[in-house]
Amino acid sequence: MTRARWGGTVHLVNDASNPSSASPKVTARGVSKRFDTTAGEVIALERFDLEVAQGEVVCIVGPSGCGKSTFLRILAGLDTASGGELTVRRDNPDKPENAVVFQEYAIFPWKTVRENVAFGLRMRGVPRAERDATAAHWIERVGLARFAGAYPAQLSGGMKQRVAIARALAYDADLLLMDEPLGALDAQTRLTLQEELLRLWSETGKTVVYVTHGLEEAVLLADRVVVMTAHPGRVKTILDVPLPRPRSIETTTTPEFAALTGELWHALRDEVARAQGYEVPA
Amino acid sequence: MSTVAPPRRRFTPFETWWAPLLLALTLSVAAWPLGLWPVAWWVILATDFVLLVAAMERLEPRLPLATRPVFRNALAIGFPIALLVSWELIVRAGILNPRWFPPPTSIAVALWELTVNYDRFNDTSLIGRPWLIPSVWASEGWSGVRALFAESHVYATLSRVFGGFFIGAIPGVLVGVVMGLNRTVRTMLDATMSAVYVLPKIAIFPILMLVFPDPFGEGPKVAVVAISAFFLVAINAMAGVQGIDPVLLQAGRAFGANRVAMLRHVILPGALPIIFSGLRLALGTSLIVIVAVEFIRAQTGVGFVIFYHWQVLMTDRMYAGLVVTMALGVGLTALLQWVERRVMPWRDS
Numbered sequence: 001m002t003r004a005r006w007g008g009t010v011h012l013v014n015d016a017s018n019p020s021s022a023s024p025k026v027t028a029r030g031v032s033k034r035f036d037t038t039a040g041e042v043i044a045l046e047r048f049d050l051e052v053a054q055g056e057v058v059c060i061v062g063p064s065g066c067g068k069s070t071f072l073r074i075l076a077g078l079d080t081a082s083g084g085e086l087t088v089r090r091d092n093p094d095k096p097e098n099a100v101v102f103q104e105y106a107i108f109p110w111k112t113v114r115e116n117v118a119f120g121l122r123m124r125g126v127p128r129a130e131r132d133a134t135a136a137h138w139i140e141r142v143g144l145a146r147f148a149g150a151y152p153a154q155l156s157g158g159m160k161q162r163v164a165i166a167r168a169l170a171y172d173a174d175l176l177l178m179d180e181p182l183g184a185l186d187a188q189t190r191l192t193l194q195e196e197l198l199r200l201w202s203e204t205g206k207t208v209v210y211v212t213h214g215l216e217e218a219v220l221l222a223d224r225v226v227v228m229t230a231h232p233g234r235v236k237t238i239l240d241v242p243l244p245r246p247r248s249i250e251t252t253t254t255p256e257f258a259a260l261t262g263e264l265w266h267a268l269r270d271e272v273a274r275a276q277g278y279e280v281p282a
Numbered sequence: 283m284s285t286v287a288p289p290r291r292r293f294t295p296f297e298t299w300w301a302p303l304l305l306a307l308t309l310s311v312a313a314w315p316l317g318l319w320p321v322a323w324w325v326i327l328a329t330d331f332v333l334l335v336a337a338m339e340r341l342e343p344r345l346p347l348a349t350r351p352v353f354r355n356a357l358a359i360g361f362p363i364a365l366l367v368s369w370e371l372i373v374r375a376g377i378l379n380p381r382w383f384p385p386p387t388s389i390a391v392a393l394w395e396l397t398v399n400y401d402r403f404n405d406t407s408l409i410g411r412p413w414l415i416p417s418v419w420a421s422e423g424w425s426g427v428r429a430l431f432a433e434s435h436v437y438a439t440l441s442r443v444f445g446g447f448f449i450g451a452i453p454g455v456l457v458g459v460v461m462g463l464n465r466t467v468r469t470m471l472d473a474t475m476s477a478v479y480v481l482p483k484i485a486i487f488p489i490l491m492l493v494f495p496d497p498f499g500e501g502p503k504v505a506v507v508a509i510s511a512f513f514l515v516a517i518n519a520m521a522g523v524q525g526i527d528p529v530l531l532q533a534g535r536a537f538g539a540n541r542v543a544m545l546r547h548v549i550l551p552g553a554l555p556i557i558f559s560g561l562r563l564a565l566g567t568s569l570i571v572i573v574a575v576e577f578i579r580a581q582t583g584v585g586f587v588i589f590y591h592w593q594v595l596m597t598d599r600m601y602a603g604l605v606v607t608m609a610l611g612v613g614l615t616a617l618l619q620w621v622e623r624r625v626m627p628w629r630d631s
Contacts, residue, residue: 078532096538106533110551110628119547120537151628171537 023089025175025207026052026075031084033070033233044070046232048084054174057201057208059222061215061268063275067233068211069179075209076100076177091174096124099168103180105160107152113139113163114148120171131170138166142196158189162196169200176206180213191249194220198247215268219243219260220252227267230275237267299340306333384598392598393605396587400433404590406582408606410434436606438582442500442575443568443614446507451564454515455557459545461516462523462553479517483510483567484574491579503575510571511564518560522553555629558622565614573607584610 033045045067052058060068073079075086076098088097099120107116114135121131139148142162152160161181168176182190194217201208212218218225225239241260243251251257306329313319313326338357345353366386372378373385380388396408410430418426431437461468461475487506494501526549534548576585588603623630 073532076536078536098536100533100536102529102533104527104529106527106529108530108533108548108551110554110626111547112628123538123540123543153628167537 024051025054025056025089026050026209027085027087028071028075029085029087031071031074031081031086033067033074033079034082043232045074045081046234048233049235050226052207052209054089055205055207057210057221057223058226059210059212059218059224060226060228061212061218061264062228062233062236063230063268063272064213065233065275066228066230066271068228070233072100072177072179072209072211088175096120096171096173098175098177099171099173101161101164101168101176101178101181103183105152105157105164105184107160107163107167109152112149112151113144113155116152116163117166117170119167124171134170134172135166138170139163141169141200142166156189157185158193161185161193165193165197165200169204169206174207176201176208178208178210180211182217183213190214190217195248197221198245202246215261215264216252216257219257219264220247220249225264227264227271229271236271239264239267299337299344302333302337302340306330306337309333381595381597384601388598389601389605392596393602396599396602404581406433406435408434408587409436433582435582435584435587436610438580438586439572439576439584439610442503442507442572442583443565443610445500446504446572447511447565447568449504450508450511451515451561454512454560454564455519457512458516458519458557458560459523459549459553461520463549468520475513475517479513483513483571487575487578498579503572503580506575507568507571510567514564514567515557515560518563519553519557522556522560523549525556526552551626554626558618558626562615562618565618566611569607569611569614 028048028050031045031048032043035042035044048067048071050058050071060071062068070079074081075088078100090097108119111119114132117139118131118135121134126134136145136148139145142165144159144162144166147155147159152163155163161184165181168178182193185193198221208221210218210221212221219241222241225241227236227239228234229236239260243254243256243260310326310330313322318326342350342353369378369383370385370387373380373383384392393408398411400407400411410433412430414430415427418430422429457471461471483506486509487502490502490505491497494505530548530552531544534544539547572583573585573588576583577589580586584603584607587606588600591597591599591603
């Protein structure tokens with residue numbers, strides 16, 4: 001199955017026979033994105049290469065404007081690439097290809113928590129009783145059982161984002177795409193949700209591509225961290241995070257964590273400075 | 283040895299809450315022999331109002347906390363009543379001419395007379411004498427009840443408002459949503475819509491009278507209301523669709539919504555608050571337009587009641603017509619708000 005509505009190609013490989021096969025879940029080869037503006041061509045993403053293995057958690061960090069969100073949107077099918085090749089292996093053609101968690105919650109204010117979580121299932125045509133049961137399960141898992149009938153206006157920011165996470169998990173795609181999901185939350189709420197994500201991922205074994213601007217967050221959550229450069233957006237380096245799982249907030253107090261965060265900052269520092277307009281010798 | 287200066291007292295012109303009231307009264311009475319009322323009545327009234335506000339603001343903190351909501355309600359209801367009472371007294375005192383400003387009591391009497399009496403000259407009554415429905419139903423059946431409705435001014439106005447409002451608002455929502463969704467449609471229609479939007483719709487009433495086979499019938503009246511409602515609703519529906527948070531549209535697409543599902547689950551509910559503010563505007567405008575039309579060309583309707591009694595110089599009944607128009611406006615707005623709360627429960631929290 002091929003999704004090819006643009007210059008590049010997305011292959012959706014059906015490989016139900018061998019779900020644990022060695023072929024990666026996501027393969028991006030030379031994916032690029034160019035915008036035509038009246039001021040000329042802007043290159044948001046240039047020859048982006050990445051492989052994500054089944055069950056792996058990959059965080060993408062980089063200065064603002066490096067195209068990390070653009071890549072995620074292309075991967076989600078919400079935007080089109082200008083060139084390159086993107087392959088997403090699908091192990092079960094009945095399941096959706098991916099589920100997205102957006103930065104600004106993006107839950108529907110006019111639907112209750114239950115209706116929001118069940119939304120993706122409803123769009124897939126899942127019968128009402130079944131989708132209500134699934135929604136109830138995930139609402140319970142993110143600790144919002146008391147608020148199942150509430151509207152988003154009655155929830156705090158952290159609770160709204162938990163609804164968005166429950167909606168993505170209830171959709172039951174193997175590939176979870178998260179675009180700075182905790183970026184708009186305060187520090188304490190972010191910590192509790194990071195632990196919640198670690199727990200949910202370890203229980204579900206999803207493949208995760210996670211865009212963030214938080215270095216500690218990236219090291220805490222990821223198996224590998226992709227560092228990007230800005231203007232044009234390219235992969236600068238990929239950092240392995242060999243910290244053992246299960247992880248928790250306590251992981252952040254270990255010397256290994258500090259060393260990895262330092263290494264990541266070292267890789268990123270010049271990029272951030274350059275993105276902010278400082279002259280940095282290459 | 284140093285001394286601490288005593289805190290400077292704030293200048294408080296009135297120690298007690300009723301002192302401003304006393305001053306207002308003194309001022310108003312003293313202005314009388316000085317002959318200030320006829321030349322500077324607005325200055326005196328404005329000063330009295332400021333002093334009244336000052337008195338009430340000094341009174342409120344002295345009241346027990348539990349009674350303060352009651353006090354605020356009493357202010358909200360009491361001040362308009364005080365206005366009506368002063369109007370009454372001023373007219374009774376011969377300061378205002380009762381011919382142009384009939385006192386509230388005679389307006390109330392006129393309203394009562396218009397309600398209970400049948401106008402033999404115009405073959406109408408204000409609300410259609412609903413207390414006759416049982417007996418007419420018994421003697422003449424359905425046609426008798428219909429005749430009662432036909433003689434009612436309020437029914438005539440309401441049927442024109444509702445008829446025109448629905449005929450205009452439903453296509454208005456459709457066209458507005460399409461304009462919000464499709465850039466090409468928007469580009470092609472925007473200039474025309476904006477131009478017609480600012481045109482006072484009453485100005486096209488003569489054209490509508492030419493277009494309809496019966497220029498004096500209900501057709502042109504309903505049509506002018508419909509056209510007024512259409513543009514207001516369409517422009518607001520367009521703005522509502524365009525104003526939807528793009529991330530919600532992305533979320534809809536990301537979770538597999540097709541075009542129909544997007545419209546139903548994302549676009550329409552997202553645009554609904556602005557669509558409703560358009561409907562509210564359209565309903566108010568409908569009432570304005572229909573009263574104006576009934577001034578010009580009608581034998582029934584609340585606008586006709588006002589204009590007819592102006593022509594025969596029965597000003598208390600003219601004012602009664604204004605009161606009915608106000609009541610209709612308040613009632614229609616309350617009805618729409620009720621619908622709004624039913625349709626958009628998520629905004630109620």
